Amino acid sequence: MDLDHDAIPPDVPDEDRRFFLKQSMFFAGLSMAPADFLQAALAPDDGPVGNAVKVKLSLTVNGKRRRISIDPRMTLLDLLRENMGLTGTKKGCDFGQCGACTVHVDGRRTLSCLTFAVMQHGAKVTTIEGLSDGEKLHPLQEAFIKHDGFQCGYCTPGQVMSGVACIREGHAGSADEVREYMSGNLCRCGAYPNIVDAILEVKKEGTKV
Amino acid sequence: MKRQSLDNPSDTSLSRVDGAVKVTGAATYSAEYAIPGLVHAVLVTSTIAKGSITAIDSREAEAVPGVLAVISHLNAITVPGWPAKKLPAERVAAGTALRVFYDPLIYFDGQPVAMVVAATHEQAVHAASLVRVTYQQEAHQTHFEKNIGQAGIPQNVQRAKNSPFQDYERGDASALRNADVRIEAEYTIPTQHHQPLEPHAIIAVWEAEDKLTVYDKNQGVKSAQGQLAQAFKLPRENVQVVATYIGGAFGSGIRVWPHTMAAVMAAKQLKRPVKLVLGREQMFTSVGYRPYTKQKISIGAAKDGRLAGIVHEGTGQTSMYEEHLERTVLASRALYACPHVATRYRLLPLDVNTPTWMRGPGDATGMFALESAMDELAYALKTDPLEFRLKNYAESDPERNLPWSAKSLRECYELGAEKIGWKNRLPEPRSVRRNGMLLGYGMASSLYGFHRHPSRARAVMHADGSVIVQSATMDIGPGTGTAMTRIATKVLGVNAKKVRFDLGHSALPDAPGQNGSSTIPSVGSAVHVACEALKSKLVTLAGEMSEKFRPGAEVVARNGKIFSSADDKDGLSYTDILKHHRLNELEVTEASKSGAERDQYSMYSFGCHFVEVEVDPLTGEVRVTRVVTCADVGAIINYKTARSQSIGGVVGGIGMALMEHSEMDHRFGRYVTTDFASYHIPVHADVPSIEVYYIDKPDVQANPIGSKGLGEIAIVGVAGAIANAVFHATGKRVRELPITPDKLI
Secondary structure, eight states: OOOOGGGSOTTOOHHHHHHHHHHHHHHHTGGGOOHHHHHHHSOOSSOEETTEEOEEEEEEETTEEEEEEEOTTOBHHHIIIIISOOTTSOOSOSSSSSOTTEEEETTEEEEGGGSBGGGGTTOEEEOGGGTSBTTBOOHHHHHHHHTTOOSSOSSHHHHHHHHHHHHHTTOOSSHHHHHHHTTTSOOTTOOHHHHHHHHHHHHHHTOOO | OOOOOTTOTTOOOOOOTTHHHHHTTOOOBGGGOOOTTOEEEEEEEOSSSSEEEEEEEOHHHHTSTTEEEEEETTTOOOOTTSOOOOSSOOOOOTTOOOOTTSSSEEOSTTOEEEEEEESSHHHHHHHHTTOEEEEEEOOOOOOHHHHGGGOBOOHHHHHOTTOTTSOEEESOGGGGGGOSEEEEEEEEEOOBOOOOSSOOEEEEEEEETTEEEEEEOOSOHHHHHHHHHHHTTOOGGGEEEEOSBOOOOTTTTSSOOHHHHHHHHHHHHHTSOEEEEOOGGGHHHHSOOBOOEEEEEEEEEOTTSOEEEEEEEEEEEEESSOOOOOOTTTHHHHSBOOSOEEEEEEEEEESSOOOOOOSSTTHHHHHHHHHHHHHHHHHHTTSOHHHHHHHTBOSSBTTTTBOBSOOOHHHHHHHHHHHHTGGGOOSSTTOOEETTEEEEEEEEEEEEEOOOOOEEEEEEEETTSOEEEEOSOOOSSSOHHHHHHHHHHHHHTOOGGGEEEEOSBTTSSOOOOSOTTOHIIIIIHHHHHHHHHHHHHHHHHHHTTOTTOOTTOOOEEETTEEESSTTOOOOEEHHHHHHHTTOSEEEEEEEEOOOTHHHHOBOEEEEEEEEEEEEOTTTOOEEEEEEEEEEEOBSOSOHHHHHHHHHHHHHHHHHHHHTOOOOEETTTTEESOOSTTTSOOOOGGGOOOEEEEEOOOOOTTTOTTOBOOOTTTTTTTHHHHHHHHHHHHHSOOOOBSSOOGGGTO
16 A cells, blocks of 8 residues: 655644654555554554544545544545535445445545545545535536436436546547446446436536546 | 427426536435434344244444444334234234344345444444354245246235236137237246445434434335334324435335334434444345246237237246235236237245335336237237237227227337338348347337326415425436426426425325326326416416406416416516515415326326347347337426436336346355346446437326326336347347346357
């Protein structure tokens, strides 16, 4: 696991910076660390949570710095939904198979249900709530409404986050390409053709997404 | 009026009224209410298919920090509406909904046996893994094919002599024997699951000892309210059910399921709000499914292409504790003008959870068989499949001997055929290739009965001219609020932005649940009459201000004003009327239901689907490359959202035809398909562009808005059309869904 030191915002006070560095060194070795080392390396913060201890974490969510102490078993998805009240990101399967939980982590689309929150030290996370500019909707959100790219709306935040990434990645060149690069986002209502139309339109208009 | 695309300038339909909240993630679904003191529940489910629990060791689970309780039949509260427990426990007779945490008996694998409640989700998940349950196992039967000999007439049907599922015969079905051309074949549909993207979820809150609020994913807040009130012996009004946003359901939310009861019981026991969200794997055993069904059709015709007879038999799977019946064989009685028809319907109880209605219940299953058989017979007659259907077009209902209230299926056929280019289709199977792929075209008809249930709606005009319309109806995805807003704007002549439609709360005026394509016909009618009544009240008030308005007279309503006639240049605005009468608001509540027309006409929605497929001759992979779907559902209320519903039905049909198959390991009676990696539903790459056409002619007999249901006919027939296209492409008639490559190579 690699945690880019550059990801630490420059405005982090020294104390926090030390915390970050300590955490990042620790996480660099996480995959090899025996369980009791895990326990020893981190002093319990708020006491035990089951068989684990809470871990300090700092990350930026929708432009806002958050410092929290969490159960290391918590996924990024549950952190957003249960701790931060950001329920726009959806839990569809919890196995990384449906795409409803798609968020952007440091600009890349990421399945937040397959991502432990503690892996996101220093990361910049953008959720559906952070996509629009205040009251003004993102062009793809507008296009979803125009093309009726949803019915029940449950997969929609994930489709929109994936769709934005799909355009940014340069994978929205044709309907077939969009279908291929959006196939990780399931929609049981079957709004697929309308979603493809919405993405293609935003891509065609060339608006910065 | 035929419209073909969103770009059509004559289309004035509304974008979804809840579009902005859905695309920004602001819409609140059942698991997303921030309730103070909320605790988290996780179910422990049985690992045997039949037997009883001998012990539950929850000591280790209870020792996990944060755990508040491990609830099971050993310590759960008594549900006042349930009968006293028997000792020793006895297996229930068919017809009893599963009572969760009631006794130690196990009816199927995946049955809830315990529930851990903890301060956090992580704690509950971990503790649930530590609950040790031991069982006394009994031999189970889950294999449909091996047990089909045990199938019988449902007890429900034996008791009800006028049940539509009674054996049926008109004419003399033995006439089939003398038909010039006759075929007979068996069709199999495996168990398929709804799997909406939102897992079923509930937050249960006891506001007081005798007051319950649930935020629950369901398709009918009023029926859930009634069922919960009955179970807990509370006055209806003491139970409130909230389901404003529902992340898809397709039938899985029609009932109050055991997990809902479990959360409500736990909340009562712990005096804390409890949240329970089913895991994706639990969605396979908790909220029903389209039942495994085997059908046999014998069908014959004279050389001239006239049907000589149809015998349609169907056997569906059910559980040991409930009988789930569906319309599997019924369409064969009504779709074609055939003098000799017999149908028989049987059920096979197995050690599984109870199936339930899934989009196009019974009809989607039956139509696959009937329309496959019709196609096969057309080939046997060496006639065009579409021509064959037109030759046997039913001008009136051959089952009930009644005129149709309206039927434009012929126009659907013509439109669909024209759009797909049917006349250019070469009849010979496996005769055309495109880019190395076998190319095929198929079609199938669709029909679904008209359901209109008594409904109420309230309409309130405010001093500023804004309107609130309310009804306890639901929106599982079709865009109910948008369609109702559209109805209100048309009647009252106000801008859609001035209208708010409230739904999904049990405190609102009575409405049926969202099922059986009944929402627009039922609630749409109630909204229409409520808005008409509101307008008429406004006209009466206007009459006191100006002589040109007489109570009961027709007026023209537009731009927030009423005019005495189309030529009237000076209208009276609603705001002026309310101001003049010093009213802050004006309210009406109206009810709407069917009348005598129900017995005078036979009412159905009709449609057809035309499909183009490409099949890889080497791998047997089927790709649906084009679909044209046409529907006759009377008036289209809001084209944009209707079109999406039709597209969604076709996508569901693609899954049904090509992918969906819930597979069980019968050694354990357990599903091995437990997630989206093993239970495949269509993804973006599986779905081509889909063309949707409507006849859009009001059915004036059906209801005041002339509109019939769309949700079901959108999927009914799609699997048949795909199977027929696969036959045309490959020359192989696949009668067992899904049509996977192994069946084609």
